[in-house]
Amino acid sequence: MTALLSIQQVTKVFGGLTAVDSVDLEIAERSISSLIGPNGAGKTTLFNCLTGLHRPEAGEILFSGRSLIGLRPDEITDRGVARTYQNIRLFGRMTALENVLVGQHLRLQASHWSAVLRTSRQQAEERAAREFGRELLDFVGLGGREEVVSTNLPYGDQRLLEVARALGSRPLLLLLDEPAAGMNPSETDRMMDLVHRLRDEKGVTVFLIEHDMKVVMSISESVAVLDYGEKIAEGTPEEVRSNARVIEAYLGPEVAVQEAAGNAIQ
């Protein structure tokens, strides 16, 4: 497997605070990877660097071998990176289908003139886009909710809709920022199932931030851990679980020592 995304020595500084500190990370193609870490560890900042919302002070981000540094967010989306947000950011007054159509925006080619004249090509493209939008809504489990205004959707469905919108741009890599946050267990299961199907059926590489360890440990093939902007561990879920530095970061030094001792006894 080759690396789809390669993060090299990326550093982002806000004022005096180094939010992301020389992070190296590789995401393999068609993998499901997770990024974990305590609150304020710099996870979302790293995502923002990846999607062009922030420009890192140093380092290189290669996607399919080409640099993403200095590109605008829409150009990065065009390259094939899409994302969702920690605190849901849908286009509130649009319907579910319209949200997905905006997601497809840069995959539509018809000129604005043809939209005025409603040429047959433009009409065909619009029809196809709607069809694809419905398909995506079905895929995430929102079939039949096309015309619901997005703020009127239940919370869990809004998260699913964000995924569908991101899929609209036909991404190669999908960044999910805490997809299961605030969900009940059954919704979480649905989301986990969706993540698997994303990879298996759509061939999308998934990179996600998550706090729910159950989710992280059960779906990730590899896990990276950030703490105070630094990558402190990386590996398979099992490796990360038993890593002393990770335990320390999460639970504080004393507990970590005890845990490590416990592990040793086992």
Next chain:
Amino acid sequence: MPLESATRAVRTGLVAFAFLSYLILIGIPGRIGGPALPVMALIAALFFWVKLRRESIEPSKEATGRGQDGFEGKPGWEIGPQAASNGSRVRELLSSHTGTALVLKGLLAGLTTGLLIAIVSGIIAAAMGNGIAIQPVLDKIVPLNAAALIGVSPGQIAQADVSFARFLLQVLLFTGAGILAALAVTAGSSDLTHAAPVGRLTRHLSGPTLTSAGRYAGIALPFVLLAYIAWLGLPGVTAFGTNEGTVRLLLTLIATGSGLFALRLSRPGREQLAVAVLLGLGVVTMPFILDQFQNSVMGLVFIFVMMGLGLNIVVGYAGLLDLGYVAFFAIGAYTYAFLSAPFSSPYISGLLTLLGISPESPLLGYWMALPVAMLTAAVGGILLGIPVLRMRGDYLAIVTLGFGEIIRLFMLNLGELTNGPRGILEISQPALFGLTPVDVTFGLLSSQGWIFLLALISSALVAFVAIRLNESRLGRAWFAMQEDEDVAEATGVHLVRTKLLAFAIGATFAGMAGQLYAARQINIFPENFSLFVSIDALALIIVGGIGSPAGIVLGALALKGLPEVLRGVDEYRIVTFAALLVIMMIVRPDGILPSARRRIQLADPDEPGMDSDPETREEEPGLTVNGDAFADGSGGREEQ
């Protein structure tokens, strides 16, 4: 009566007094003349009615609701004349505690107002009678105005010949107004209490609650009006004496406006198409029927429809508040003026002579100049758009306002190019294959009628383009940008291109409107392009309903057409308009004919703004199709 309620009543009276004093100061009584005093009392009664009704509803909704059973549907005003026949009911009401308290309250409020007005007008009358001229200070306090208020002749004021009984009459009239209002509230039906009249009207006109007969009547109304206008226009027929012209203009405005409601009422599909085609035909015949003045007003209305549609792209679709929109209107107008007026300006004339072209004949005709004007305006839109790309909200508004002023100041001061305040004169008229329309139609179509026709066709074209664009992926991108700029960009919307397209398309439409305006005016001056044009354009899309083309037409009819009908009271035009703007924002910020979904919410949702609180707004009556959807701060800023 409890003390609290008494102080409340006195306060109501004071506010009414302040309101009436304002009306007196701007000279309303003098305007009305003879019946001024009773009319003022009636206005006061209306005010008391609103105030008392709200006070009586607010504290205990159920209590008053129960007390009003059996009086449903009775218009409040009839209680006065009907008092005799309904004596028992009134007595019943008066005997009940709430009724008596309310009437006492109305009486107290009316008494306060009446006493204050009598005292003040007494002082004014005394001063005038003693030869003290207040007029140099307060423009409208002339003997005529004061006399009308007191109900005497101006001569009596001049001679200090006002009896005490006159002031007593004032007090009694206003007190009566208070009592009348209180009775009206007591008798008012409870179903009137909730929705504002405008809201109810529009909801009826658009909702499925309307019976089919009502629906057909609504659809037929514009056609009946158009037919009536056509009949009025036939020679030899007069109506309403000398005011025929004004009446006809008013009817034309109403017919056009009701046409929009008819379109909404008709069922989508074949019925709607038929109504649209027939209406289109009806409206297109208007320029041939109306006279020069009416045509010129309608022409202006539709020029502003074009402006509104263009600005709506920038403000309503893309959510960029532009207060300097007049700049593009001016660019369009001046471009055409340069190209088509002889001796347009020293600089241009010099340039033309240098190029060996006679500066005395127009360089380009209307049609050849049209693409030039549109292009110039579009370039202007892009040039002015680039610097403000990264600004949002209020700052954008103020900077664009600054741009508008800069352009106007340049037009005023760049004398060599624009001829300064002397303006550009004798702009040529749009021709049709080298002939003037008056010739082509054998005099049926006047020159202003021709402008009206062009404005109609152009606005239809502009509306078509605007609607189509809005329904395309560009429209979705605009709307996404308006909702959440950052997310839109991360979703793949090229912000720079999308914003500049909005500015450029909006500016193009304004340029077209400007060119037609120049042709309509024949002579243009920098003061034609003041800030007020921008404000008018913005106001009309807001009054009509932002994001809704039909609303824009309605807004233009109301804001540019109606004032012309009210020519006689021209001086009160802007004040009324300004007050309406404020009231509108408070009562119905979505406009008269809001678009189904795009409610006014131009601030991006994640802005701190004015504590945007979705719950409070959801209770408003309005026209929502797919449920209410107010984005709350769904996207807080996520940083670090």
Next chain:
Amino acid sequence: MTSSPVKAQAAGRDGRASLKQFTRALGAAIVVLVIWRVTTVGLAEGYPASFWISQALNGLVLGGVYALVALGYTLVYGILFMINFAHGEVMMIGGITGFFALQFAQARGWMEGPWPVVVVALLLIMFIGMAASVLIGVTLERLAYRPLRQAPRLVPLISAIGASLFLQYSVLLIFGVSPHSYRKPALISGGLRLGDVFIPYTGAIIFITSILLMLALYFIIQRTKLGRAMRAVAEDRSTASLMGVDVNAVIVVTFMLGSALAGAAGVMLGFHNTVVKFNSGFIPGLKAFTAAVLGGIGNIPGAMFGALILGLIEAIGPSALGIPTEYKDVIAFTMLVLILIFRPTGLFGEVLSEKKA
């Protein structure tokens, strides 16, 4: 489906960074152009130094007046995040009322009396103007803004535009179109001559008064309980109300303070320009807003300095650039546009992020 091939990169890589570079280059070009113009044209005219000094003093006087008005914008913006578009009209009403108070005083002969009488009368005139402005400002808040406090941002702005027009044209209807001219009392109509520089008394008085008023405001905001409440509300309205601050009262007081300063400015501008009429608040209002933006809106010392700078530039600019004085408004608005483009936080801007702009 598997992911489709990525669309070819059509547009060039004109990212945000290059846009920033472009604006920076543009800014540098403008600065160079202005310096070139000033050195080759403005200074080449060879005006004497005294000319520049009197122009600068003029600018300071104007700046002092703008500062008083700008403070009103900044105060309201700091607390409500809204542009009180009608603030210029509040100032104008102070000016109009001051005019009538002056007429009254003149009719009674107070203006020819001994100097203590004149001083007291002038102070009274200013207080009456301030009171009128406060009345209008508070009414405005109550009727046109308070019902809209929960509304989206554009709504109160439009309401404010409506209110501005309403006030202007009401004054037109009530007091007529013709300008009302202030007649200066003899006591302050002279001036001080320092070498070639002439300082009119009115100018000096206006400048000193505005500085005193600004100091008073600064004291109120920094040192009193009321000021602390205002700052708390500006920081976070809901938290402040949870802490027991009466937010409504604070907002009303904010409008009162801002309007009082505007009223004083209106009266002083009346003495300075010698005329007031229905629309004489509009352009100064816009300028004052420019000044507030220049200093970073929401920032009180910023508004003061921004206004002084704007006044100076407006007074010196046309001569320095060698262009007719009619363009002084163009200079002011161009400044506004340029500031917002290159430094959206204003010259002294602090917390206000690009987001709010």
